[in-house]
Amino acid sequence: MKTGEERLKDAVLEVRGITKRFGAFRAVDGVDLDIAEGEIHALIGPNGAGKTTCFNLLTGNLSLTAGEIRLRGEVISGLPMDAIARRGLVRSYQISSIFPDFTVLENLRFALQRKRRGNFDFWRSERHLHTLDGRALELLEQLGLAEWAGTRAGDLPYGRKRALEIATTLALDPQVLLLDEPTSGMGREDIGRVADLIRKIARGRTVIMVEHNLPVVEGLCDNVTVLARGQVIARGTYSEVSADARVVEAYLGTAHA
Ligand SMILES: Nc1ncnc2c1ncn2[C@@H]1O[C@H](COP(=O)(O)OP(=O)(O)OP(=O)(O)O)[C@@H](O)[C@H]1O
Ligand SMILES: [Mg+2]
Structure with missing residues (x-):
């Protein structure tokens, strides 16, 4: 693989044969993923391909029917969501987790406090509160x-709300950040802004994103995994997968092409 070669070092996430069945239906069916430290990796595919379900399996929102997930070599599949988050794999929260009646700064302060919850010294110390504001402003x-x-x-405005949503997630200082359709519902200007933002926050961390906007994927992502009907049908750089006949076929006749 050529793109992002310098940034690709060790595998941060190794996913083997993950499967999720809902009744007899396999929403995710034996998916393998190898995510390298520091890369921006896109998970793409037609509607209903199993992308969000994959994310839910990675974060522990859903339990696996089969398979194994390792984060930096340690098995995390089967761990509860908060334990996985503490190990540094975090997904972006939805807008609903933002408190609309509080200011942007206050929202960020809450997010930073969430990270430090349980540290009692912190609550007693004025100095730490100021540190928090400093970090929030930063x-x-x-x-x-x-x-x-x-x-x-x-x-x-909507685009800024999504940026705030990403900011509150960054307050947790995740090593691996999952973003599900970060540009959905945005106009062109906001899409460009959020793409820049993702590029910026990807320095020093790994990002896995589900994204329907293919120019964004092309401009941003080092590697791409394509899912269709719960299975991986292609992986590689954007130019590799977009030239793959199976990918073209999977996208034909769907709303997102
Ligand atoms: N809790 C559930 N129970 C039953 N079926 C489900 C459940 N969650 C998802 N599915 C089904 O699993 C399949 C994959 O859904 P998923 O949401 O992962 O797709 P997706 O790739 O994220 O699609 P989109 O691009 O539309 O967001 C779909 O057919 C969906 O209807
Ligand atoms: Mg989805």
Whole structure:
């Protein structure tokens, strides 16, 4: 594989034969994934291919019917969601997890507090509270949200809300970040902004994203895995998979091409 070669070192995530059955239906059917440290990896495929179900299996939102998932060599399949998150594999929260009546800065502060919950010294120390604000402002700066710090989250334009959603996830400092359709429902300007944001936050961490917008995938992702009907039908760089006859066929006659 050529693209992103320098960034591809050790496997951070090794997924073997993961399967999820709902009754007799196999939504995810024996999927293998190898995700290298530091890469941006896209999971693409037609509607109903099993992408979101895969994410739910990786994060522990859903239990596996079969298969195994290793994070940095350690088996994480079977662990509860919060244990997986503590080990550094985190998915972006949905907008509903943002508190609309609080400011952008306050939302970020809550997210940072979530990370430190359980540390009692922290609650006693004024100094730590200031550290928290410093970190919150730093994140807002990094994500281009600084000018919105005092804005009520509920009043943010849609694209900025999605950026805040990503920011609150970053507060957990994940090593592996999963994003499910980060640009969905956005206009062109917001799509470009969120793509830039993802590129920025991918420095020093691994990102796996489900994305229907193929130009975004092409511009952003080092490697791509294509799912159809619960199975991997192709993997490689964007130019490799987009030239694959099975991929073209899987996309024909679907809404997302
Ligand atoms: N809890 C469930 N019970 C039964 N079937 C389910 C369940 N969750 C998902 N499915 C089915 O599994 C298949 C894969 O769904 P999934 O949401 O993973 O697809 P997807 O690739 O994310 O699609 P989209 O691009 O539309 O988001 C679909 O046919 C869906 O109807
Ligand atoms: Mg989905």
